[in-house]
Amino acid sequence: MNVLIVEDEVPAAEKLERYLAKYDTDIKVLEKLTSVAVSVKWLNQHQDELDLIFMDIQLIDGKSFEIFEQVSIQKPIIFITAFDEYAIDAFKVNSIDYLLKPITFDDLSQALNKLEGLKKNFGSNAKPAIDLSQALAQLQQKTYKTRFMVKLGEHIRSIVADDIALFYAEGRDVYLVTNERRKFIIDYKLEELDEILDPSLFYRANRSFITNINAIKDVVVYSNSRLKISPSIDLDKEIIVAREKVNAFKEWFNGL
Template sequence: MFMQVLIIEDEPVTARNLQHMLQDIDTAITVATILPGVAASVSWLQQHPHDCDLIFMDIRLADGLSFEIFEQTPIAQPVIFVTAYNDYALQAFKRNGIDYVLKPYDAEEIGRALQKYRQLTGAGAAKNALPQDQLLQLLKGLQEQPAYRQSFLVHFREKLLPVKAGDIAWFYTTNEVVQACTLEHKLYTIDLTLEQLQQQLDPQLFFRANRQFIVQRKAIQEVDFFFNSRLLVKTLPPTHDKMLISKARVPAFKAWMNA
């Protein structure tokens, strides 16, 4: 059965992996487009309300949480959420007929979610889908959970030191090692990946700039235009490598900075 899928995901690598996984599972699946955030999703859905059959939607996006999309435009299609929320929240989705894929996902999980979609459409998705007002309340409830990390316990010499998340200017990864640089220009090694950090940090304060950097809002000093429609972010403390925002992520970055 031919199927048009919309992917709403702010991490390009994750979105591409999901696209390839969907098409490997079923060659009849076509990805209509990949959208990086709330603003882009609202705009596309308003212009193309019937141009997809199913939506894969990350909960935490670069410019906000996905519940904001439902506040600004009606969504008739079934939604499969891509999430790292706790079991209680996941069970809430499941009881209400909204499926989820827990990051990091695999082909088996994606296949299970697609099978549930087919069962819903076979019985009439419009009758089985969760009413939008109930879904909005559910997502707002998830937003209210105190899920964002407040501090890190880091190794320093022969000690363990607590470092507040709000004191970190940026995170940087190279050779599979993640370092956190504080606003006072102190470097610490963090035993997490950038993908894990992205799920745990407050998206109002931190932005995933690219594959190597997550930056905090108050560390940004200025933003310059760069080659090929990219942006160059300058921070204090400064970074050793250039912190570049790709052309595709520029709208999400601007929306985040303007929030």
């Protein structure tokens, strides 16, 4: 199976590629693209080589729906996004599934299994039929981790997600910081937290920080078109949103 990945976050694209290889070593990723403009050009030249497209919705130069205004895409698409508000628009085009970030290997497997089922029932060239109400119901069923166990001396405590201001990595350790400025080392990597935290509540600003939206005191424009987040707790570190993530952060911060 030949696959195209349209995703502007490099770590997300690389993770998806790893999951695809884990699912089936015969899957070949032909290209990883990051923008509407480049995707339009590539699809005009190479769409016939494809079997499947994975597509993020928010790209560096606009929303991926703009691609469909310029290219007639006849291949099945699996959308991947942090925002469920685009589900209805996604199913108006040739979509077979809509996965919410952070995706898991199980999410991907279910979507690919659905594609295989559609091929068996309707043939490889048939346009997939989507039950929109069922798809939206599946989005609403996704659950996220709501509490974390931490050690306090010889004692253990349970901290609910709403009480967590942020997570950050330092060396090999990952810290959970509460709204009361208490700090605990936890047995998770930031990549793992990306998989289990509610994306409407938490956002990974960069390689070192995941912040709770309710613990953001201020956001200011920083150098080189980046953003600087000021948390509501005292912190002796800077939280800088990388330039390539600024648009996605704004949409998340705005509640889109």
